[in-house]
Amino acid sequence: MARPLIQMALDSLDFDQTVALADQVAPYVDIFEIGTPCIKYNGVNLVKELRNRYPDKLLLVDLKTMDAGEYEAGAFYAAGADICTVLGVSGLATIGGVIKAAKKHAAEVQVDLINVPNKAECARESAKLGAQIMGVHTGLDAQAAGQTPFTDLNEVASLGLNVRVSVAGGIKPATIEQTVNAGANIIVVGAAIYGAPSPAEAAREIRELVDAAAA
Numbered sequence: 001m002a003r004p005l006i007q008m009a010l011d012s013l014d015f016d017q018t019v020a021l022a023d024q025v026a027p028y029v030d031i032f033e034i035g036t037p038c039i040k041y042n043g044v045n046l047v048k049e050l051r052n053r054y055p056d057k058l059l060l061v062d063l064k065t066m067d068a069g070e071y072e073a074g075a076f077y078a079a080g081a082d083i084c085t086v087l088g089v090s091g092l093a094t095i096g097g098v099i100k101a102a103k104k105h106a107a108e109v110q111v112d113l114i115n116v117p118n119k120a121e122c123a124r125e126s127a128k129l130g131a132q133i134m135g136v137h138t139g140l141d142a143q144a145a146g147q148t149p150f151t152d153l154n155e156v157a158s159l160g161l162n163v164r165v166s167v168a169g170g171i172k173p174a175t176i177e178q179t180v181n182a183g184a185n186i187i188v189v190g191a192a193i194y195g196a197p198s199p200a201e202a203a204r205e206i207r208e209l210v211d212a213a214a215a
């Protein structure tokens with residue numbers, strides 16, 4: 001089984017704390033995600049800072065774009081993003097705009113399926129349009145209401161689309177094996193790392209669990 005990538009969700013609002021957390025977990029993760037509240041607060045300067053600091057890491061900017069896809073995402077690709085997210089509920093015109101912006105920078109697009117009623121249809125149409133990653137995502141508010149992403153992950157991963165499948169939503173050490181076995185190509189972890197007494201140690205443990213499950 002191909003080794004899934006680990007994406008660290010940097011969800012603090014504080015610029016310096018975000019950079020410090022990235023420094024701590026860098027040896028164990030493949031993708032830095034600048035989370036939605038963080039990018040809204042800090043903007044393109046944080047993208048530039050992480051790009052300069054980590055030229056070899058993938059950088060995902062979790063814009064969750066809802067409109068003006070090409071215009072909004074273009075600035076973040078220009079600042080160094082490898083991947084920007086666009087909401088599946090935004091519709092194909094907006095998704096297509098982000099894909100257009102990504103192409104100009106030889107970058108990629110992740111469609112976030114959060115709150116999309118028909119995830120299979122959205123994933124199929126977005127893949128046809130050229131999106132490379134489908135994000136199965138139970139957001140923080142839905143997590144607080146007791147939801148998890150696993151049923152949706154099984155559905156989207158079994159569609160057999162020529163895309164990578166990312167999963168986010170409260171993933172923790174106890175659920176890593178399940179996510180790998182379900183076919184996730186990108187495993188997003190936020191609170192289970194940044195909320196741990198030692199984020200570096202937590203990230204190292206996640207790395208070991210992912211690699212063991214994929215072996």
Ligand SMILES: O=C(CO)[C@H](O)[C@H](O)COP(=O)(O)O
Binds near residue numbers: 011170188192
């Ligand atoms: O995109 C997000 C919220 O919308 C989070 O970054 C994502 O859910 C990962 O964080 P956690 O592991 O804490 O759920």
